[in-house]
Amino acid sequence: MIIGVPKEIKEQEDRVALTPAGADALVRAGHKVLVEKNAGMGVGFTDEEYSELGAEILPEASMVWNQADMIMKVKEPLKSEYTYFREGLIIFTYLHLAAAEELTKALMEAGTVAIAYETVENPDRSLPLLSPMSEVAGRMAVQEGSIYLEKTRGGKGLLVDGVPGVPPAHIVVVGAGNVGTGAIRRAIGLGARVTVLDINTDRLRYLNEVFMGRIETLYSNNYNLTNAVKSADLVVGAVLIPGAKAPKLVTEEMVKLMEPGSVLVDVAIDQGGCIETTHPTTHADPIFMKHDVVHYAVANIPGAVPKTSTLALTNATLPYAIRIANKGWKQALKDEMPLRKGANILEGKLVYKAVADAFDLPYTPVEEILG
Structure with missing residues (x-):
């Protein structure tokens, strides 16, 4: 699978979705990692550190989005990024869709696979990526x-x-x-x-x-x-x-x-x-x-300490990202209930009930999509 890591564009958001060590782990698992130029500079990770570990550095965000099978981000996509949405693209990030009706509808219309860090949930109801x-x-x-x-x-x-x-x-x-x-x-x-x-x-x-x-x-x-x-x-x-x-x-x-x-x-x-x-x-x-x-009421409080936050986030998200990359999103969701809980939008369908209820939109149980 091709994993893309664009630079975050939210105001004063210096975190990056993947550390060089995380890129190394994905490359070693047989995947291709594309990183936008200077994506890690806000936390002190240079392009050379990524490239030395097998990641490819691309000069523009559009190149990362358009070539990737799965996009890993920190924050929800902003409106200028909606144009990159397409059918079958996996977006793995914090989405907070219950407070973002426009984003929810844009993801649905594009047929994007949206898996939210914040709703991945263990059997004990703990939220390992949040x-x-x-x-x-x-x-x-x-x-x-x-x-x-x-x-x-x-x-x-x-x-x-x-x-x-x-x-x-x-x-x-x-x-x-x-x-x-x-x-x-x-x-x-x-x-x-x-x-x-x-x-x-x-x-x-x-x-x-x-x-x-x-x-x-x-x-x-x-x-x-x-x-x-x-x-x-x-x-x-x-x-x-x-x-x-x-x-x-x-x-x-x-x-x-x-x-x-x-x-x-x-x-x-x-x-x-x-x-x-x-x-x-x-x-x-x-x-x-x-x-x-x-x-x-800053909406990205951890962005004030981006190095600590990036390291902690990659520690949590990387094992799940590897399993999605290894199995494909559908099989990974079938095999693992915590990841299945993370699914918010699949194939244009809203599969997370709390988000559907927030906007009075049609809800489809995730099992109907997975078969």
């Missing part, structure tokens, strides 16, 4: 949120861990999955007072034990969430329903109750956001103010 970026995003959410608590950045002027005689900042984490756990880890490390809310009491119990009682846990209902958000200096929205649009749990009325200069970080913004007052922002223009509260 987890590494969730861990990065959770830690970054607290790191960035702490910066915007500074008065010079629009915040209320708080040092997260306080000083002797002065209490630390109160960080509220909504959602106790991988993003939430990463956020909790960083918040505790910075010395904050930490409250986490979730509807899974077993998960709350587990985190309470892991962090040795250094967090406050609350069952997530409207009453508890309202009180927690009201008292928070920094709120991290970390709610995820795999493949579906995120629920708006933190309402505008809750945001109005926050003190001026408080900070909201909506990590779920890729899936539409879990905070009612947020809209997507970029690393170039990461925040906006609403109700005197700082809103940070």
